[in-house]
Amino acid sequence: MIYPERFWLALGFYTRLPCPPSLDYRQLPQAAVFLPMVGWLVGALSGAAFYLAALLWPPTVAAVIALIAGIWITGAFHEDGFADVCDGFGGGYGKERILAIMKDSAIGVYGTLGLMLLLLLKVGLLGSMDVRIAPWILLSGHSVSRLMPLLLMRRYRYARTENSKSGGAMFMPRFADLSFAMAIALLPFVFLPAGCLLAALPPVFSTLWLGRYFNRHIDGYTGDCLGACQQVAEIVFYLGIGALWTSI
Numbered sequence: 335m336i337y338p339e340r341f342w343l344a345l346g347f348y349t350r351l352p353c354p355p356s357l358d359y360r361q362l363p364q365a366a367v368f369l370p371m372v373g374w375l376v377g378a379l380s381g382a383a384f385y386l387a388a389l390l391w392p393p394t395v396a397a398v399i400a401l402i403a404g405i406w407i408t409g410a411f412h413e414d415g416f417a418d419v420c421d422g423f424g425g426g427y428g429k430e431r432i433l434a435i436m437k438d439s440a441i442g443v444y445g446t447l448g449l450m451l452l453l454l455l456k457v458g459l460l461g462s463m464d465v466r467i468a469p470w471i472l473l474s475g476h477s478v479s480r481l482m483p484l485l486l487m488r489r490y491r492y493a494r495t496e497n498s499k500s501g502g503a504m505f506m507p508r509f510a511d512l513s514f515a516m517a518i519a520l521l522p523f524v525f526l527p528a529g530c531l532l533a534a535l536p537p538v539f540s541t542l543w544l545g546r547y548f549n550r551h552i553d554g555y556t557g558d559c560l561g562a563c564q565q566v567a568e569i570v571f572y573l574g575i576g577a578l579w580t581s582i
Contacts, residue, residue: 340368401453404476478534
């Protein structure tokens with residue numbers, strides 16, 4: 335059974351947006367099923383920032399402002415996980431060392447370079463898109479990319495034995511949970527040409543590949559791995575849209 339309270343838990347945990355103060359945090363792991371709906375809000379606000387900025391400045395500037403809006407709303411939650419994964423898997427050898435590096439709050443060379451290249455690629459892709467459709471692409475990208483961590487959670491086990499900052503990580507979604515999340519994730523595609531649905535497939539493939547990679551090296555996933563999965567899925571979606579756009 336899905337409770338509205340779980341949506342507010344997801345909103346409070348994965349963003350900085352206001353939510354009711356009295357919530358049952360024992361349900362936080364199950365709240366992960368609402369990640370795509372959180373993506374609706376982040377994507378809608380980022381898309382609105384892009385649209386308004388594009389009225390005054392070039393699309394590349396609008397793309398930067400849209401990214402700033404998204405990072406501010408989420409507190410760079412997923413970007414932090416991506417940087418930690420870059421550092422951990424880039425500089426660590428063996429499960430224990432990789433997990434230790436990812437747990438370290440300091441950012442290293444791999445994490446810094448990874449974030450720089452990721453953000454540059456996002457700006458380049460979003461800035462090259464039609465300003466009339468880019469806000470809807472942002473909405474769909476933020477939503478569908480947040481479905482992908484649930485696939486990892488369904489397929490693999492949590493790699494850490496101790497508690498971590500990602501309280502929603504230790505949860506295995508049921509088929510009904512995944513179906514619900516998938517319906518939410520794909521709903522924003524009604525605002526895009528039907529052919530854009532094809533761009534939702536590459537994020538699935540990238541997620542499956544990342545899952546196998548993580549599992550081979552650390553016997554599962556961590557909260558940072560889920561954040562990295564979301565970021566990679568988002569950029570892969572934009573790459574897919576960019577490749578498809580000329581033929582849609």
